[in-house]
Every structure is written in C-alpha cells, then in structure tokens.
Amino acid sequence: MLDQLAARRRSVRAFGVLMTALLVLGPAFDAHARRRRPRRAKKAAKTTIEIMSMTKGAKIYLDDKQVGVVPMEEPLVVTPNKPHVVRLQKRGFTPFVDTIRVKPGESREVEADLVPSGGILRLTCNIRRAQVLLDGKPIGRTPFDGDVAPGKHKLEIVAPGKKPESKLIDVRPGEALKFDIKLVDLPKPVVKKDDSLLGKWWFWTAVGAAVVGGATAAALATREVQVNPPQANLTLNVGGN
Numbered sequence: 001m002l003d004q005l006a007a008r009r010r011s012v013r014a015f016g017v018l019m020t021a022l023l024v025l026g027p028a029f030d031a032h033a034r035r036r037r038p039r040r041a042k043k044a045a046k047t048t049i050e051i052m053s054m055t056k057g058a059k060i061y062l063d064d065k066q067v068g069v070v071p072m073e074e075p076l077v078v079t080p081n082k083p084h085v086v087r088l089q090k091r092g093f094t095p096f097v098d099t100i101r102v103k104p105g106e107s108r109e110v111e112a113d114l115v116p117s118g119g120i121l122r123l124t125c126n127i128r129r130a131q132v133l134l135d136g137k138p139i140g141r142t143p144f145d146g147d148v149a150p151g152k153h154k155l156e157i158v159a160p161g162k163k164p165e166s167k168l169i170d171v172r173p174g175e176a177l178k179f180d181i182k183l184v185d186l187p188k189p190v191v192k193k194d195d196s197l198l199g200k201w202w203f204w205t206a207v208g209a210a211v212v213g214g215a216t217a218a219a220l221a222t223r224e225v226q227v228n229p230p231q232a233n234l235t236l237n238v239g240g241n
Contacts, residue, residue, distance in 0.1 A: 047104035048075035055114040058090040092174045116173030121148045125181040130159040212216035
C-alpha cells in the first residue's frame with residue numbers, strides 16, 4: 001500500500017515538472033518557429049483615381065484612352081508619381097479636363113460635373129440630302145445630326161420639287177431634339193381652258209392676217225412713185241447739106 005502511494009506521488013510530481021517545462025519553454029519554441037517561418041510580403045496599396053460625376057452618359061478618358069462611362073463605380077488604377085490627364089465629355093456639354101499626379105498608395109477623388117453648353121438637333125427625312133436651314137442659314141443636309149445653340153429658332157427643310165417644311169423649335173442646353181420630316185410634292189399648276197372667241201386659235205390667225213395685210217397696203221399707199229422724164233435724142237450737123 002505504501003509503495004502504491006509513493007508511486008502515485010512520483011507520477012504527480014513528474015507531471016507537474018512536465019507542465020512547468022511546457023509553460024516555460026513553450027513560448028521560446030514558438031518564437032523560434034516563427035523566426036524560421038518565411039514572412040509574407042505585404043501587399044502594396046493601389047494608386048487610384050475615383051471619378052465623381054452626376055453627368056450620366058459622359059465618356060471618361062484617361063490619357064486620351066476611353067476607360068468608362070459615368071456612372072463609374074470602380075476606381076481607375078494609375079501609375080504613381082506620374083501626371084495623368086483625366087477628361088470627361090458629352091455632346092451638348094462643356095468638356096472637363098484636368099491633369100492629376102497621385103502619390104504611391106494614394107486614392108484621389110475627382111469631381112467632374114459637366115456644364116450644358118448647347119443642344120443637339122437630329123433630323124431624318126424621306127428626301128435624302130434635303131437642305132436644312134436654321135434661321136435662314138444653311139447648316140447641313142438630311143439626315144442631319146449636329147449641335148445647335150440654345151434658344152428659339154426657325155427650322156426649314158427644302159428640296160427641289162417639294163413643298164418646304166418649316167417649324168419653330170426651342171433648343172435647350174444639354175437636350176436633344178428629334179424630328180422625322182415628310183416632304184410632299186408641289187401641286188401642279190392649273191391651266192384654265194378658254195372656250196370664248198378670244199380663246200380660238202383661228203380667231204387670232206385671222207386677226208394676224210388682217211393686220212399684216214393692212215400694214216402692207218398702207219406701206220404701198222405711202223410709197224413715192226418716181227417717173228423719170230424721157231431724154232431727147234438730138235443730132236446737130238454743122239457745115240453740111
């Protein structure tokens with residue numbers, strides 16, 4: 001019995017020593033293992049430009065290359081410490097252009113709301129290459145797609161042999177006007193037939209003949225008739241029988 005008790009005491013003492021050793025030497029072993037483990041390289045932060053704009057549909061260019069359209073959720077990854085040209089443009093709006101240099105790992109926000117500058121006029125017509133006039137001045141031919149100054153204008157579309165079409169338009173900055181024009185043929189001139197005596201061809205023929213005859217008779221009546229007197233044929237003999 002005493003031997004069993006002594007054996008248990010020795011087992012408990014040995015277990016305590018082992019636990020103490022683990023508590024003391026464990027951190028040292030773990031630090032050594034971490035020193036031998038290869039370190040992972042930290043990922044470098046991206047250098048980006050984020051476009052903030054409310055002009056939907058505007059095209060986004062980075063260094064003269066189109067990279068997207070507003071709205072654009074993803075930022076543009078750029079080369080750090082290098083100047084980059086950011087340009088936004090849309091028809092009917094003043095373009096936005098800026099040169100930006102971004103530091104390594106930095107993210108730059110660019111606010112680029114475009115200002116409306118003019119309107120867009122689009123015309124289709126059943127006659128190709130019909131002349132388009134704005135306030136009396138030619139601006140192109142159909143089909144037409146061009147920029148127009150804002151305000152009220154008189155629009156005319158003309159073509160040979162067709163009835164001109166005109167209308168008043170109100171052009172607003174940044175907006176597009178679309179029209180489909182139908183030109184119709186000019187009406188043919190109406191010639192009224194004259195059934196009276198004055199409309200008969202033979203009447204005017206007879207009148208013409210009478211006029212010509214009367215003019216001839218008058219000319220003969222007024223012509224002077226010249227009569228040459230007879231010339232005498234006399235012979236004079238001198239000194240003879």
